[in-house]
Amino acid sequence: MSESVRLVCPAGRKYVELWGGYALVALGAVVAVSGSGHWASIVLGAILILGGAAAAFDGHRIKAPVLEVSEDEFRYERGSYVVRVPFNEIGSYYVLPGRIRSLGLCDHTGRPKRFPSLKSRRTSRTYLPLTGMTNPAKVESFMAVAGIPPRKRSLTV
Known part of the structure; x- marks a missing residue:
């Protein structure tokens, strides 16, 4: 064999955490902006953004x-x-x-x-x-x- 052969196994959990995290960040931004400046919508949006960022960060750390x-x-x-x-x-x-x-x-x-x-x-x-x-x-x-x-x-x- 003259060249190397490579197989990367798919990691489903990685993709779920990445897409779920990005979706939560987007949802949090929409909630924070569309809440007409009410403090509850801003806090809920910030919580969603932080949770989504944590999930996406964890998804990036998973190695297949x-x-x-x-x-x-x-x-x-x-x-x-x-x-x-x-x-x-x-x-x-x-x-x-x-x-x-x-x-x-x-x-x-x-x-x-x-x-x-x-x-x-x-x-x-x-x-x-x-x-x-x-x-x-x-x-x-x-x-x-x-x-x-x-x-x-x-x-x-």
């Missing part, structure tokens, strides 16, 4: 998971949490179903690889969390372009 495969490594990034695995150590993958989907990587013998926890806890996990809006078909096509076979079709299992 990014999967990237280059010539020599597989990389998973979610905020400041980064996992790098040499490409030649990956034998297959599997996608865990559920409300929040996850991606598991296996070595060439079919054993799941272990990764450190996301929150710097002492436990480790065998999967990398994606988002609930991530389509498993997109993950499968991404891994196919990267050249990593699914676990059920790997040569060693």
Whole structure:
């Protein structure tokens, strides 16, 4: 593979908080301006603007998971949490179903690889969390372009 392949998982909560926050800011501005200068409408508008700004700020802080495969490594990034695995150590993958989907990587013998926890806890996990809006078909096509076979079709299992 000569170029890197990249997949950004959609984060639904991010978009809801951004659009909801911007809508509250706009609604607050309309309420404050159209209230004919009454102190209650100005206070309500200010509260709506502050709440909307807080929601939009929180939406901007949410980091979506990014999967990237280059010539020599597989990389998973979610905020400041980064996992790098040499490409030649990956034998297959599997996608865990559920409300929040996850991606598991296996070595060439079919054993799941272990990764450190996301929150710097002492436990480790065998999967990398994606988002609930991530389509498993997109993950499968991404891994196919990267050249990593699914676990059920790997040569060693």
